[in-house]
Amino acid sequence: MNKKISIIGMPMDLGQTRRGVDMGPSAIRYAGIVNRLEALGYEIDDKGDIEIGQAERVQSEDTNLKNLKAVTEASEKLCTSIQKVIEEESFPLIFGGDHSIAIGTLAGVSKSYNNLGVIWYDAHGDLNTAETSPSGNIHGMPLAASLGIGHESLTTIGGYVGKVRPENIVIIGARSLDEGERILIKERGIKVYTMHEIDRMGMTKVMEETIKYLSGRTDGVHLSLDLDGLDPQDAPGVGTPVIGGISYRESHLAMEMLAEAGLITSAEFVEVNPILDEKNKTASVAVALMGSLFGEKLL
Template structure:
């Protein structure tokens, strides 16, 4: 398979594959399991079809049974999370192998352990470098030994970056990792103390809200995209609803004030589409029980449409250099 066939551009003749992951075992509050259904009610598939894509909704996955897994330190429901991670790794890998672009609908953010693992395996086999754009109020770089709560939705980045403490989550087929220097976190405004120390040691790029207040989102995004292009890399986008300010999207179980505005978020999505580098995505942590008449679900569906090319006016194709 040639490089072009392995990673075709996300043009409108490329198939998008929606995959629900109603996992909430990693979160401290129940309700995320309703997220995939709420996104479908918000017409996420229909919005993408109106852009000209062939969209296949593969329904919701079910976790693989994993018995007896215990991780050292604090890691609540580790066996359940491993069950979700294993099936999601297999499904995202298989969809990419089949030429589709997986869009995982969550579900709490622990699902990214699996989705990114599958994408990383595909990229490793294709000889392409994978970058992850983490749009989140939280860094999610805790490990079982650093986490104050043990909630595993605060651990996925540490897991797919290969930190210690996650042995047994995957079998040998999904051991590909993402280099910490290939992770860019944007919109972060809540980091635990030990997590902060680990992020600095590993060299993860963190664009916090202070940086966005000073420089806006365009400058750091363009720098990130230039770096990806210079390495001929591809991007997995992981979008947590709490990346947005709670006034824009209240349906978050771990909402933090002072998040991204509606237009800042859409500009990021539009720049990502222009880059022609996005090969997969997660839309996570939507808790309809905490939402206001479906407002957050609609915002996330609109942002996903922007990620795949919806604009106010027609623009020159992919101007990012």
């Protein structure tokens, strides 16, 4: 894995309505991520935080999407920042913020790859559109937008449409899918390991299959890890917790196997909300998982 890591904070809380997730990047830094990665021999360049606009008091008349203009503008900024990091031959590591930040992340990362793969580690599919979303919250739409499905303002971030192909996506940990998302998954043939598969097969088999599947078809793999992919007992500080999730130890195993495979070329950790957390527990979990992803071992 690239020994140069550039950290970008994306304190976005406009993709949903619960406040506090904008403090996620600060919480992750406070939990000691820089020291942890430096101890593993990495050169860290913390680029600071992207400036995020204000929530819009007046919603757009032609869509039910909340804060569309502000999310779009912030996503363009993140896209540009990531492209600069990649030009510097550094590994992009992004801290959220709600999961809408992935729209900008994938726009910035994908331009450098012909066939980008994505591991979506999440309780949710994030495959909604304005037409299928029950809430209008954009944090439930980033994967759909990255596929080129949804509102034009979101699908065209970075000046192009289609950041990832459906056959290059693996969703891990899903246990809360809306009807429109289920239809899209089946129509597009997206590979999904729900909690049923994880329970039945075990995380070792799930990751072995994921690594084999993506290694054979991609030239880079982005990890998008939503902390609500973990069970709320292990990661309580998230905006949309869903019981019955991936355990802390299973998540470490997944990250350790990705480290051994040398598969990941960029990563983001999202939805850490300190206001909903217990003594910064969720941010500390995020930091520990990053340690495993970047090669930390007990012996």
